[in-house]
Each structure stands twice: as C-alpha cells, then as structure tokens.
Amino acid sequence: MNKELKLYIVRHGQTEWNVLEKFQGQLNSPLTERGIEKVGKIGKELENVKFEAVYTSELGRTIGTAEIILEKNNFEKKKNIEKRLKLKKLPELNEIYFGEWQGMDFKEIFLKYPEEAHNYFYDVKNYCAKNVKGEELKDGLERFLLGLKKIVNNNEEGNILIVTHGTVLELFFNYIENKEADDLDERKLIGNGEYRIFTYKNGKYLMETLGKKL
Numbered sequence: 001m002n003k004e005l006k007l008y009i010v011r012h013g014q015t016e017w018n019v020l021e022k023f024q025g026q027l028n029s030p031l032t033e034r035g036i037e038k039v040g041k042i043g044k045e046l047e048n049v050k051f052e053a054v055y056t057s058e059l060g061r062t063i064g065t066a067e068i069i070l071e072k073n074n075f076e077k078k079k080n081i082e083k084r085l086k087l088k089k090l091p092e093l094n095e096i097y098f099g100e101w102q103g104m105d106f107k108e109i110f111l112k113y114p115e116e117a118h119n120y121f122y123d124v125k126n127y128c129a130k131n132v133k134g135e136e137l138k139d140g141l142e143r144f145l146l147g148l149k150k151i152v153n154n155n156e157e158g159n160i161l162i163v164t165h166g167t168v169l170e171l172f173f174n175y176i177e178n179k180e181a182d183d184l185d186e187r188k189l190i191g192n193g194e195y196r197i198f199t200y201k202n203g204k205y206l207m208e209t210l211g212k213k214l
Contacts, residue, residue, distance in 0.1 A: 003157035007148075007198045007205070008046065009172075010069070010163045012061040013039040014192040022105045025098035025134075028060045038193035039065050043072025050075040052158035054085050055151055057093040062163040065193070069161065092147025095165035099134030125182045138181040141171040148172075152200050166190060176205050 013035030017024045031039070046069060054070065056062040066087055070076045076084055101109055110117045119127040129136045144164070151160060166189035173190075174183050190196070197208040 005152060005155060005157050005200045006159045006208070007151070007200060008049065008051075008159060008161050008195055009169065009198065010042065010065060010161070010195040011166050011169055011190050011192055012059075012065040012163055013068070015061050018192055020105055021107075022103060023098045023101040023109065024061075025095050025102040026059065027102045031061060031064050035065075035192060036068060039068045040072060042193055042195060043069040046161075047072050047074045049073070049159050051085060051161045053088065053151075053155055054161040054163075055088045055090055055093060055147075056163045057095065057165060058089045058091050059094060059165075062093070062165070063087060063089070066161065066163040069163075090147045090150065092143050092150065093162065093164045093168070094143075096137065096140040096167045096171075097135035099129065099132040101132050101134065121186055124184050124186075127182070137167075137171060137184060140168055141175060141181050144168045144172055145175070148205075166192070172205075176207065 013031045015024065015029045015031055015035060017027075017029035018035075019032060022029075051070075051073065054066050056066045070085065101113070104112075106117075113132060116127065116131050124137075127137070148162075151162065167184070167186065170184055170186075170189050171181055173196075174181065198205045199208055200206075
C-alpha cells in the first residue's frame with residue numbers, strides 16, 4: 001500500500017482586526033466569538049480525522065484556531081492528556097509582513113499611501129512592498145513554501161493539520177495553479193475559518209476538496 005500524506009490547511013478564525021478591516025500582517029488580534037464558533041464547526045467536521053502532527057504560524061490567532069480544532073477531535077479526546085499533539089510553530093507560516101501598514105485600517109492606508117494602496121488592491125503587478133517597508137509577495141511565498149517543505153520532509157504519511165494566514169495561502173493557491181505571486185487579489189482571499197485539503201505526491205501539492213464535504 002502506498003504511503004499518503006494529506007495536508008489540511010486552514011486559515012485562522014475571524015479576528016477583531018478582520019472585522020475592523022485592519023492589516024494584521026505579523027501583528028495579532030484576538031479571535032472574535034464568531035471566529036471561535038466557525039472554527040469549532042471545522043473541528044466538528046474534522047472530528048474523526050486522526051492528525052499525526054499540527055503546525056501553526058507563530059501568531060496567536062493561528063495557535064488559538066488549532067487548539068479549538070484539536071479540542072473537537074475525537075482522536076485527541078481519547079489520548080492521555082500528556083500524549084496529546086504539541087503544536088509546532090513555524091515562522092515560515094507567518095503572514096506577509098506589511099511593514100508600515102500593519103495595525104492600520106484600509107481607509108487610513110488609502111489616505112496615507114494612495115498610490116501603493118491602489119496598486120496593492122487593484123493593480124498588484126505594480127505594488128512595491130519596499131515603499132511601505134514590507135515584505136515582497138514573492139519573498140513571502142518562498143518563505144511559506146520552505147515551511148511546507150519542512151513539514152513534508154518530516155512527515156512521510158498521515159494527516160497533517162496546518163493553520164496559517166489568508167494572504168500567504170492565496171499566494172500558495174496561485175503557485176500550485178502556476179500563477180505568479182503578483183496575480184494575488186487581496187479582495188478574494190479564502191475566508192476566515194475555511195480550509196483546503198491537499199495530497200502531497202511526487203513533489204507536488206494536489207488539491208483534493210474545497211473542504212465542504214469530506
């Protein structure tokens with residue numbers, strides 16, 4: 001029987017700054033009640049999936065999301081508490097660093113950085129992260145891919161839970177569709193508390209499902 005490695009990649013639950021339309025980047029804000037509720041539903045959907053390992057970014061919103069999912073997991077419930085899966089925090093899974101934009105809401109960004117804000121949201125091929133002292137999208141994607149490489153190198157088979165962020169995930173989705181980093185559309189990110197399932201085979205990530213039906 002061939003070994004199979006499945007990656008359950010989740011965007012963290014809704015946060016207070018998501019509601020306020022603030023750029024979080026590598027800053028953090030707490031999950032909202034709605035965010036906690038939706039993540040709990042994901043945990044229920046995945047309650048019979050036996051995870052071999054769990055990876056998150058270093059930020060609290062992904063850590064909290066992973067903890068809620070594991071709390072609902074039947075296999076975790078059956079384990080002795082000392083033997084429960086420990087979260088492995090990888091800086092490579094962190095969100096894009098948005099520099100001077102971090103902590104600012106979208107309206108403020110358009111007022112203070114009209115040209116770069118327009119480029120980022122509507123003409124991303126001309127967006128230059130250096131102008132806001134941020135991380136270039138292609139660099140963030142390369143970082144994220146290095147994190148995934150660590151994960152697949154350390155796990156030959158089984159189900160792996162990964163909790164990360166919206167923008168790096170959208171960059172990853174573009175990557176597996178052979179699109180460029182500057183094909184990003186920030187307005188169309190995967191929703192908070194949603195996930196996708198991938199099989200890793202022969203060095204490639206193959207999307208299995210949209211995460212609605214298992």
